Amino acid sequence: NAGVTQTPKFQVLKTGQSMTLQCAQDMNHEYMSWYRQDPGMGLRLIHYSVGAGITDQGEVPNGYNVSRSTTEDFPLRLLSAAPSQTSVYFCASRRPGQYNEQFFGPGTRLTVL
Amino acid sequence: GQQVMQIPQYQHVQEGEDFTTYCNSSTTLSNIQWYKQRPGGHPVFLIQLVKSGEVKKQKRLTFQFGEAKKNSSLHITATQTTDVGTYFCAGPESSSGAGSYQLTFGKGTKLSVIP
Numbered sequence: 448n449a450g451v452t453q454t455p456k457f458q459v460l461k462t463g464q465s466m467t468l469q470c471a472q473d474m475n476h477e478y479m480s481w482y483r484q485d486p487g488m489g490l491r492l493i494h495y496s497v498g499a500g501i502t503d504q505g506e507v508p509n510g511y512n513v514s515r516s517t518t519e520d521f522p523l524r525l526l527s528a529a530p531s532q533t534s535v536y537f538c539a540s541r542r543p544g545q546y547n548e549q550f551f552g553p554g555t556r557l558t559v560l
Numbered sequence: 561g562q563q564v565m566q567i568p569q570y571q572h573v574q575e576g577e578d579f580t581t582y583c584n585s586s587t588t589l590s591n592i593q594w595y596k597q598r599p600g601g602h603p604v605f606l607i608q609l610v611k612s613g614e615v616k617k618q619k620r621l622t623f624q625f626g627e628a629k630k631n632s633s634l635h636i637t638a639t640q641t642t643d644v645g646t647y648f649c650a651g652p653e654s655s656s657g658a659g660s661y662q663l664t665f666g667k668g669t670k671l672s673v674i675p
Binding site (some may be wrong): 480482488489490492495505543544545548553 | 567569590591595601602603604605608610648650652661662663665666667668
């Protein structure tokens with residue numbers, strides 16, 4: 448099993464550009480989430496999904512869109528990149544319920560100039 | 561919503577010294593999970609505590625869950641350079657769907673070990 452994979456590993460964008468961060472998991476997990484990590488801010492939830500076709504907003508959703516057409520994939524779209532979106536982005540997945548651990552992808556380091 | 565607070569934010573220790581990080585939740589938790597993130601890496605699951613007052617050990621790491629299930633701690637005995645990283649606690653929070661839970665993470669404690 449590859450676990451949770453993310454592409455690209457690194458990305459530099461100019462302000463106003465759009466892009467999609469890819470995330471895939473091969474563990475058949477229903478739950479998937481996107482986090483951003485900034486120094487001193489911990490892991491902040493952007494969007495999450497509890498199954499194909501179902502998404503919801505987390506703590507910091509503005510400027511980001513998601514969709515979940517399959518169980519495996521959960522892409523994160525930046526509509527019009529801003530310098531404030533410079534961050535490390537982690538995708539994660541887990542089985543439903545309260546007691547299951549979360550598996551994280553390796554992350555995408557994004558810089559917006 | 562639920563808040564999970566961790567202290568300290570940073571800790572610098574000499575190799576061989578002990579280290580403790582504390583986690584406090586604003587609500588009673590059904591369980592608490594601990595994760596470790598090495599520098600440049602991603603968070604990796606360490607352990608889950610479920611029972612009130614539970615204590616679990618992994619080699620030099622000791623994890624405790626408070627009696628009221630609102631606080632937890634991670635203690636490392638005789639730190640080594642391999643312990644460097646950020647330690648996060650996380651607790652489940654009910655989200656929009658019935659029976660749906662998201663994990664709320666603390667901000668983490670960044671541990672530096674001076675050789």
